Amino acid sequence: MRRWNGWGDERFNLAMPEQGQDFLASRIGNGRPLADATLESVCAKVPDSRLEPPAELESLIDTTPEARVRHARGQSLADWLAMRSGEFGVFPDGVAFPTTSDEVQALLAWAAEQYIHLIPYGGGTSVAGHINPLDKGKPVLTVDMGKMNRLMDLDRESQIATFGAGTPGPLVESQLRAHGFTLGHFPQSFELSTVGGWVASRSSGQQSLRYGRIEQLFAGGRVETLQGTLDLPTIPASSAGPDIREMILGSEGRIGLITEVKVRVTPLPEDESFHVVFFPDWDSARTASRQLVQNRTQLSMLRLSNAVETETQLALAGHPRLIGMLERFLSLRGAGTGKCMMTFGITGTRRQTRNALKEARSICKAQNGVYTGTRLGDKWAAKRFTMPYLREALWQMGYAVDTLETATDWDNVDNLLGLIETNLREGLTDQQENTHVFTHLSHFYSQGCSIYTTYVFRVADSYEETLARWQKLKTTTSELIVKNRGTISHQHGVGKDHAPYLPVEKGELGMLAIRSLCNTFDPNTILNPETLVK
């Protein structure tokens, strides 16, 4: 069963190896965990539902406290603190589980008539407050799309698959795999996030170098809005004015409920492998990454850890004897202190992968990269969806962990990365607290790349103080990002948490256009208020 107050399946735990514990203690001190609230105690706080559904919708709506608790928060650190403390604030009045587009349309009609706020909900993996209900004086109905989770059609010739919007990553891939296809969209939240959520929040998967971001994969579909149904036909390309698909991408539940998603799929690859190269320093590593992508070497994924992330990953990996041997070998080859780890994936026909590997190794070698084969890369691939479980282990040790991500042009990558890391590292020094900060680059483009920074700090003596620590780090760094040519989000979307920073990025006129778009479909702000735009 899914954890009600954290990430993933409650039967699965990721243990922190002893060396990892020592490493963190040496960086930020020993943590002291806070006490967790129980599900029962939180359910007891849930007020009576204000919903009075008509008979024909009654069977679709669950108003039990537990369903409402389980849909009240996403996965941001602020959400995590709310769930762990039991201080949720607002709960939805009910959760609807529609099974067809017609049922979604009926829910919309009822919501409009009764002035009920409606929150579309995919996997609830938002890390930016997208799906949290607000107290606006009206009832709130969360619409969980999870029952619309089937592969509805597969056009093998055009390679287009139609899915119910609530289909989560594993069901997308298993249903396609049975027909010899893949979507190739693998966000780290793959286990729980859904195809509709990916479209609504402009998600990016780890192998976007080969398969593209969701923008490239989203071919069309069906959206139920308060003004009627929007059918998005699949056309390979078009010069017929602005693209309606682009309006749905990143709409974050403000325009309507996506009920069917048509995606561009690819036959399963013949060959796939993941490789690791260590570079002596950041400059050579960053140069090699940029050259790989600007050279259009056919990689399917690329990730470059800076020196602190490399050190942290090796410390947290366990197996001290093997890691020690690796470090000695790397040191002899010139990649000692300050080394940076690059992981890359190659996917395709055997011929393509052979050529890509040759090209990639040659570019890396020219920058003094030490190629170590596939062993570490295979480990990364095997564990890539389990890493979010580490949050639970860190929490039990008294540490809070969060990530910040942006993207910028190559000429600004080092500048912005430095600003982000320094701000996070020094952000709690006035409280005599250290923050452990490390970064990787991922999602590479010819023009630039995304910057993904993780920060770990000790929880304070109370939930309120811990939240205040997070707010300070998050707010000051978000301001810094948008003031320095970074996007407020490369892949996590805007939600409610990033909405204050959007106007800097879009400008006044841009914000007016986005607001007008939402108003066209939803003039009375029934849908997901204050997400994306106020």
Ligand SMILES: Cc1cc2nc3c(=O)[nH]c(=O)nc-3n(C[C@H](O)[C@H](O)[C@H](O)COP(=O)(O)OP(=O)(O)OC[C@H]3O[C@@H](n4cnc5c(N)ncnc54)[C@H](O)[C@@H]3O)c2cc1C
């Ligand atoms: C551990 C972790 C790792 C993550 N890794 C990545 C990553 O690698 N790449 C990445 O892109 N993101 C990542 N995310 C962020 C998150 O998973 C994505 O934003 C994802 O796309 C959200 O999908 P979801 O189905 O969970 O949507 P939800 O969180 O349920 O909703 C997100 C938004 O989309 C709207 N929405 C959802 N479904 C619909 C629908 N059918 N119709 C209309 N609106 C809808 C909601 O109203 C909300 O505004 C990560 C999150 C976590 C917790």
